[in-house]
Amino acid sequence: MTVNAETTVTRGFAGHPKGLFYLAFTEAWERFSYYGMTALVVLYMVNQLLLPGHVENIIGFPAFRATLESAFGAMSTQALASLIFGMYSGFVYFTPVIGGFVADRWIGQRNAVVTGAVLMALGHFAMAFDQSFLVALLLLVIGSGLLKGNISAQVGALYSVDDEARRTRGFAIFSMAINVGAMLGPLVCGLLAQVYGWHVGFGAAAAFLLLGLLIYLVGYRHLPARVEREKGETRKLTAADWRTIGIICAVLVISTFQSTAYFQSFNTALVWIDGHVDLGVGEWQIPTPWFNSVDPVFSILGVPVLFAIWAALARRNAEPDELGKIGIGAWMAAAANLILVAAILVFGNDGLSPLWPFLYYGVLGLAFIWHWPTVLALVSRVAPAPVNSTMMGVAFLTLFVASNVMGWLGGFYEQMAPAAFWAMHAAIAAAGGVAVLIFGRRLSRALKG
Numbered sequence: 001m002t003v004n005a006e007t008t009v010t011r012g013f014a015g016h017p018k019g020l021f022y023l024a025f026t027e028a029w030e031r032f033s034y035y036g037m038t039a040l041v042v043l044y045m046v047n048q049l050l051l052p053g054h055v056e057n058i059i060g061f062p063a064f065r066a067t068l069e070s071a072f073g074a075m076s077t078q079a080l081a082s083l084i085f086g087m088y089s090g091f092v093y094f095t096p097v098i099g100g101f102v103a104d105r106w107i108g109q110r111n112a113v114v115t116g117a118v119l120m121a122l123g124h125f126a127m128a129f130d131q132s133f134l135v136a137l138l139l140l141v142i143g144s145g146l147l148k149g150n151i152s153a154q155v156g157a158l159y160s161v162d163d164e165a166r167r168t169r170g171f172a173i174f175s176m177a178i179n180v181g182a183m184l185g186p187l188v189c190g191l192l193a194q195v196y197g198w199h200v201g202f203g204a205a206a207a208f209l210l211l212g213l214l215i216y217l218v219g220y221r222h223l224p225a226r227v228e229r230e231k232g233e234t235r236k237l238t239a240a241d242w243r244t245i246g247i248i249c250a251v252l253v254i255s256t257f258q259s260t261a262y263f264q265s266f267n268t269a270l271v272w273i274d275g276h277v278d279l280g281v282g283e284w285q286i287p288t289p290w291f292n293s294v295d296p297v298f299s300i301l302g303v304p305v306l307f308a309i310w311a312a313l314a315r316r317n318a319e320p321d322e323l324g325k326i327g328i329g330a331w332m333a334a335a336a337n338l339i340l341v342a343a344i345l346v347f348g349n350d351g352l353s354p355l356w357p358f359l360y361y362g363v364l365g366l367a368f369i370w371h372w373p374t375v376l377a378l379v380s381r382v383a384p385a386p387v388n389s390t391m392m393g394v395a396f397l398t399l400f401v402a403s404n405v406m407g408w409l410g411g412f413y414e415q416m417a418p419a420a421f422w423a424m425h426a427a428i429a430a431a432g433g434v435a436v437l438i439f440g441r442r443l444s445r446a447l448k449g
Helices: 016-048 061-071 077-126 133-157 164-196 196-219 237-267 268-276 288-315 322-347 355-382 385-410 417-446
Strands: none
Touching: 016 077, 016 133, 016 164, 016 196, 016 237, 016 268, 016 288, 061 077, 061 133, 077 133, 077 196, 077 237, 077 268, 077 385, 133 164, 133 322, 133 355, 133 385, 164 196, 164 288, 164 355, 237 288, 237 322, 237 355, 237 385, 237 417, 268 288, 268 355, 268 417, 288 355, 322 355, 322 417, 355 385, 355 417
16 A cells, blocks of 8 residues: 555655655644543533533533433543543544544545544534533544544555555554653643633633644645555445454454553543542642643653563564463453552552552553554554555454443442452453453464464
């Protein structure tokens, strides 16, 4: 697979195409806005929006809540916030399937990304008002659907189909940019929200998303207009293509387990920290959303170390294949949750040191860098050309499932002992590692075949 003929592929830093760096910086600011907003939204719902005096202002919320409670039963404020966040973050990862299909069939990846960025900016601005909360979530979901899968597909389209090593490293660089934005978003938006109020924090997310759109437009000519098809692009999918799609889906199912455990760090973990961790430093309180910046810091610092480890193992023909890397990520996600279990069992559940959630988020960051860039690189490399962007969207569909399950699991937080709650998430992540041990070698052989 190559880039569109209209696109000039010029080499940029470290031998990668110049377009990679425009895509990386665009995604960095898009992720700044996304993670800045997600670091705030659960605490915003629990501590303000869903409380009397505010919840009555949300347009359409009585009917929306009645629909949820008809399906899940009556819910506390925390359980309701968890479910809403899980649904929102889930649908953010569901709509890329539709966005990839739209780009593949009609408007191309570049136009899809621009349209998605504009809709997401409008959504972040709408988040600055209680009344438009549900409208804001809808705009963010639709906009993300057009942007996420398509910008990832553009990264893959910058490399030849047989350039597996450089493609994987390209996605790791892209993921490092994601983590720069994910680190800065909670820091900036969390501080603004604490000092000036929730809505100022949400407004900052919108402003930085527009910065990302500007960078994308500056680099427009270096980016693939659409993922180029190989010769025979109008052909129907063959039996071999469908077999490859089936193998990809099996890998994606395995990856869902650790994603479920990982996503709870954006939801109930913040509520737990807010209520049970001593955040005081003299007269100053550490903003709770800042903990969402620890994960991406560790991911960023982990990239060069990871490259060095992979290079050293490759020289001995011992570098793990893609399934092996995904399995390592699963075991690390399990270990992160066990850190909270150990802290609670040893020191109790109140007045804990910030060190423990810091370590929890740090290990999750390392788990992410082993897991998610590898998943994206695998799908981009092996997915049949006629459905390449669509399959990138399917990869994000696993996060839709994981997020919705995570939101539902968050409803048990008030019913379970804290150590048991986090042990449950450790077991969920470990299930992904066990699945790789059982099926990984067979799936790897099938992909090579």
